[in-house]
Amino acid sequence: MSVQERKERERAGRERLIVATARELAEQQGWDAVTTRRLAERIEYSQPVLYSHFRGKREIIGAVALVGAAEMAALLRAAARAADGPRARAGALARAYLDFAERNPAVYDAMFQLDGGLAFAHDDTPEPLKDAFAALLENLEDVAGDGVHPGLFTEVFWAALHGLATLTRAGRLPPEETGRRIGLLVDRLAQV
Amino acid sequence: MSVQERKERERAGRERLIVATARELAEQQGWDAVTTRRLAERIEYSQPVLYSHFRGKREIIGAVALVGAAEMAALLRAAARAADGPRARAGALARAYLDFAERNPAVYDAMFQLDGGLAFAHDDTPEPLKDAFAALLENLEDVAGDGVHPGLFTEVFWAALHGLATLTRAGRLPPEETGRRIGLLVDRLAQV
DNA sequence: GATGCGACCCTAGCACTGCTAGACAATCGA
DNA sequence: TCGATTGTCTAGCAGTGCTAGGGTCGCATC
Structure with a gap:
């Protein structure tokens, strides 16, 4: 045995x-x-x-994505914990997200750009992915605003971050202004 | 001759x-x-x-991207023209953008996901790409808000749309709620 | 401790990819 | 009509993801 x-x-x-x-x-x-x-x-x-x-290369990419998701979730929570107040938390979250994407471009690609054969937005979505989304959600629901579903708000917030991350990394957006873009985004999206 | x-x-x-x-x-x-x-x-x-x-497959992808950019720019302008008022224009623009991405996923990929060997955010960026960005900019500057650089605002708005487009298409976001996401996004980002 | 068996791993090869060298044929100018 | 140039094709290279088959090793049993 x-x-x-x-x-x-x-x-x-x-x-x-x-x-x-x-x-x-x-x-x-x-x-x-x-x-x-x-x-x-x-x-x-x-x-x-x-x-x-692994069944093939795809599954290997998927495995990297899962490890990355767990890592990202932890980083997001740590960043949020270090901030005071809902609005500051949202800002810290956004910065931590983009920071992770910049520091781990390949992992970020595995998570969101490449096909890792992972299910999303379903019941059988792997736990680390759901947890990474949860890390966003639990720190954003306080700034979603009245009458706005926190999940929907988180999706929009996330999509905006994802767009900034990918467009910046692909050279579509000059990286110097990243800070100002985050500022504008959080300023407009987050309510009180 | x-x-x-x-x-x-x-x-x-x-x-x-x-x-x-x-x-x-x-x-x-x-x-x-x-x-x-x-x-x-x-x-x-x-x-x-x-x-x-063409030098290779990359350049072919790039050529498809340029054609797509020109097409997208025309569609964006047409959608904006049909709307009344700055805010409605922003909404129409967003819907047209996501509609294009959904109807032409491969072209959208060529433009923003794949490596077509194109320069971005530089002086030597091909004209169609600059023009597509211009189509966004000229219809968004009225809702950027006081003291906010219209270019920066357009970048953020664009990034958010891009994020919604790619995450939705990759199955990361359920497509049923796209309309509500656009509504929330425009509602928050656009200032009167 | 010898032995038969099963799990494990490697060599070799498949069909495919992007890309290119060199032979060949069609077309043009003189 | 002839020579040269332009254009196109056949064939092949190195590399890709993936797999079939044989062989070797370590284990449980006698």
Whole structure:
């Protein structure tokens, strides 16, 4: 029995290694550089080993996305905790969100740009994703305004942040003004 | 001389055919299905012909993006013209934008999601892209509010629309509520 | 401790991708 | 009519995600 447990531990460890290596490689050289061959070489196994853990490259991207979502949720909550008052919390949340996207572009891509084969906005949405949304929601409901559904407000707020994040990263928006854009956004969206 | 002119006309026509076919194929089966082989087969030429018009697949995507930008700019202006008053114009603009993204997902991807090798937010940004932004700007400056730079306001407004468009299309946001999200967004962002 | 079995992993290969070199044919100017 | 140039195609390269099959290792059993 203990032999089997050890094997499972080793398997789980190797799976984490795959995900961490994929993330690392993606951050270093972009997702295009994350090929199954290169990934296999870095973890010092052959390609087929990857497929004994994941159905394919898509699932690996999805796994990176889940890890990233958990990380982001924690960062968002920490940023919100450090702020005083609902409005300041909203601002801190927005800055933390864009900061995460800027510091972890590959992970952010895995979460929202690439196809990681993950379900969204459904009952079977993976927990880390729902939790990341919850981290936004619980810190925004106080500024949604009267008569506005907090969930809907959070969706709009999130979409705006997502737009800023992706357009900035793709070179569509000059990054120097990010701070002012956040200021304007929070100023207008957040009520009292 | 007229022979040369005819040849240039034919070349230009074939180039338009390539772009239109790429767009069509992408809308039908997604950009992944737009391979140089399939594209060449559809235009009834061999692959290398594509490379006599474009440096590579990237440039073809970029060409589709430019056509799309021109189309979008026209649609945005038409929608804005049909509305009465600054605020209603902003609303109409937002609906037209999301409508375009929903009706032409592949073109929208070419413009903002994929790498078409286009320069943005620079002096050498292609005219159609600058013009599409201008179409937003000229219909939003009246609702930017006092003391707010219209360009900055347009960027934020645009980012929010872009976020809604991409998250909705990727299944991250349920599409049923799109109308209410637009309502909330315009209601908060637009100042009288 | 030997043995048979099963889990595990690797080599090799498939069909596909974007892209290009070089041969060939059609068209043009003289 | 002939030579040169332009244009196009066939064939092939290196690389992609993914998989079938064989072989080797470590384990549970006798």
